[in-house]
Amino acid sequence: MAAIDYRALAAKAREEADASTLDNVRKRCLRAEAAWLVLAGRHDTVENNRARREADRSML
Numbered sequence: 001m002a003a004i005d006y007r008a009l010a011a012k013a014r015e016e017a018d019a020s021t022l023d024n025v026r027k028r029c030l031r032a033e034a035a036w037l038v039l040a041g042r043h044d045t046v047e048n049n050r051a052r053r054e055a056d057r058s059m060l
Helices: 006-019 023-058
Strands: none
Touching: 006 023
């Protein structure tokens, strides 16, 4: 399964927000960007925790 690039999706949402002429579409895109960035942060946390657990296991 391919990893999702949350930051790329956030950047795309930002581009769509910047290109939008409708206020409601712009706001929707900015909310999407914020959500993608939260998911990117969670993904980073999970990956860091996984790497730390694996490093701890290798020390045993």
